[in-house]
Amino acid sequence: MSLTGRPLAAAAVATVLALGLSGCSLLDGNGNGGGSDAPAPASATPQTPPTGAEALGKYYGQKLSWTKCPGGQCANLTVPLSYDDPQGQTIKVKVLKVPATRKKNRLGSLVVNPGGPGGSGIDYAQAADFIVGKPVRQRYDIVGFDPRGVGRSEPINCLDDRQLDSFLGEDPTPDTPTEEQSFAQTAKSFAEACKTHAGPLLAHVSTVDAAKDMDILRAALGDPKLNYLGKSYGTFLGATYADLFPKTVGQFVLDGVVPPDLTSEEINQGQAAGFEVATRAWAKNCVDEGDCPLGSSVDDVMQGMRDFLKGLDANPIPSGDAHVPQLTEGWGSLGIAAAMYDQGSWGILTDALRAAVQNRDGRQLMSLANTYADRTDTGRYTGNIMEVIYAVNCLDKPDTANLKVYEKQAKEFTASAPTWGPFLAWSSLPCGYWPVKATGETKKITAAGSGPIVVVGTTRDPATPYEWSVRLNNELANSSLITYNGDGHTAYTRSNACVDDAIDNYYVKKQVPRDGLKC
Structure with missing residues (x-):
């Protein structure tokens, strides 16, 4: 299989395991929750769907009901099975939130995806203390979700x-x-x-489907814009989101890039x-x-x-x-x-x-x-x-x-x-031999009208070659590239202070790194 997927999450999991964190299920009722012991209140004021998607109003208007669970607070996000039939069958997407450690100065939610496709955003968010810098951890709720078909969200299992x-x-x-x-x-x-x-x-687990789910999640979280950290395949998901919803792109970091036009x-x-x-x-x-x-x-x-x-x-x-x-x-x-x-x-x-x-x-x-x-x-x-x-x-x-x-x-x-x-x-x-016709298209994404997007590339990255980060940075209308001269897959929180400080300042202080920064 393409190695674009598996290892993406594998790298994150390996890091977590190396740090001695538990790899157990978050939803099994065991362990200690993160953040406050009390469940968080329902999300903020319901939001309206983007222009042209009025039929999705009931999804955009939903409030998440948070309950304490191992690793943080958990909720179910309701989304349509098919975006072509929003009044039809629905599915549940599992979400985990790890509250900001300094609630007084909270900047909003930061949605994270470790890659794959197939990596668990819930497992990734559970490791919030290690996947983002301390300044980011203090100011943002770290939110992970298992995309449709993955892990705890209507998982697809083909073989025993x-x-x-x-x-x-x-x-x-x-x-x-x-x-x-x-x-x-x-x-x-x-x-x-x-x-x-x-x-x-099986016909509704495309990256476009997941990106549309992510905008409904943004609304359910009560955020006017989506703040996002995507690694590896998570950059494909993030770029797809930016193409669909450029006006709601907030603080966006795409680390270890898979360009959608490949x-x-x-x-x-x-x-x-x-x-x-x-x-x-x-x-x-x-x-x-x-x-x-x-x-x-x-x-x-x-x-x-x-x-x-x-x-x-x-x-x-x-x-x-x-x-x-x-x-x-x-x-x-x-x-x-x-x-x-x-x-x-x-x-x-x-x-x-x-x-x-x-x-x-x-x-x-x-x-x-x-x-x-x-x-x-x-x-x-x-x-x-x-x-x-x-x-x-x-x-x-x-x-x-x-x-x-x-x-x-x-x-x-x-x-x-x-x-x-x-x-x-x-x-x-x-x-x-796939039994469902492909719905995706190979397309260059500019995300014209978006906020500034930070792209990160590692020079000897095995799964997402550095040239891919350069390629997407050149294609995006509003982006800057950080280059890490090093080994391994992705850079943020696993490489050096140069990369970490630049991204932390971008998230917390809204300081966009200089395009061409080399670390």
């Missing part, structure tokens, strides 16, 4: 846990006609399973190049640290990585997992990818590869893969990101079932990204 194990373990780089046909059948079966189990919702092929090719760059950065670190298990130079290590993955394809190694006893190329690739999102995981990856190469012990690499897939060591999936990523992407970006197209792309991608090119080239095949 064991079926998903098999799907993720499939050979991701078919290189013979037989392997291609097997991969195609797997992709087709997955698409059919989503149609069977997701029902009518095609599915361009996304996959860009990610292949991005992961290649990130993996070479890890390889240099591995060599510099000494005793690198894959070689003594960067080029040797990269070739060693490719040989290792090819070896897993032909001869998987024991994983130590009761349900996935063999570490296949599919699982091994996910484990390696997971470590690319944060350079703090590089040493873990090196140790995992040493055990795998020298002792045929895949336990550590399987553990990394589990973090990527939101899967516990006992084989239980704690979220549905590995399924909903397709449900959203396949609606947003049409693709083909023509295997010759993927063969051609695999060759082209491999020329510039020999390690990750084949993996990413085949990643969108399920969308070629």
Whole structure:
């Protein structure tokens, strides 16, 4: 699958786990709530829908009923299943609010999205103390929601846990006609399973749908404008919102950009190049640290990585997992990818590869893969990101079932990204068989008339290459770009004070960073 999705949230989750926070459900009735012990009052005065959307009046006029829950205060937002039929079926979107720590100087709500598609905004908001700077935490209520189809909001589940194990373990780089046909059948079966189990919702989980939900959320929160922090896919969601509702764009930060005018092929090719760059950065670190298990130079290590993955394809190694006893190329690739999102995981990856190469012990690499897939060591999936990523992407970006197209792309991608090119080239095949016609369009977004938007790019970001941030900044009518010269996925609150101070001042003091700021 496209790596645009999963890791986005994975990077955030990995950071939270590293800080020792609980990963348990927020809505299970256990644990301590954040902020005030008393439930917050209902939202402020009901708001009217934007011009031309008068039929949505009952949604824009709703008041959220907040109740105490683990991590903060929770509510249900009612939205239409189909925006083409607002009087028809409705669905519930789960929302979590972590109140500002200085209510006297409160500036409003800050809605956050960690990426995906499929990352839980509720889980992300629970980590409010770590995902925004202290000045922002003091002045804003941090609000997260699980987008429709995700997590606690009418979740789409296509496969059971064991079926998903098999799907993720499939050979991701078919290189013979037989392997291609097997991969195609797997992709087709997955698409059919989503149609069977997701029902009518499958046609209504596009990014445009989620962006429209987000404006109803803004109104229900009582905010005249939407203040927003979107990371990775969350930037696609944020840019889509800005295109639909430019006049209600408040303080907006888009960190680790996915430009809406990229095609599915361009996304996959860009990610292949991005992961290649990130993996070479890890390889240099591995060599510099000494005793690198894959070689003594960067080029040797990269070739060693490719040989290792090819070896897993032909001869998987024991994983130590009761349900996935063999570490296949599919699982091994996910484990390696997971470590690319944060350079703090590089040493873990090196140790995992040493055990795998020298002792045929895949336990550590399987553990990394589990973090990527939101899967516990006992084989239980704690979220549905590995399924909903397709449900959203396949609606947003049409693709083909023509295997010759993927063969051609695999060759082209491999020329510039020999390690990750084949993996990413085949990643969108399920969308070629998707049972619902794509509704999204590839379009350049200017968001003319919006407030100033801050775009952030990291020079060696694996999942959202730096060039994508430059691209969106050039396209937006009113934006400024912060460049972080570093490794890992996204920058705010995980890189350095230069980035953090600039964004904190933007949110709190309304100081727009100088376009071209380098950190």
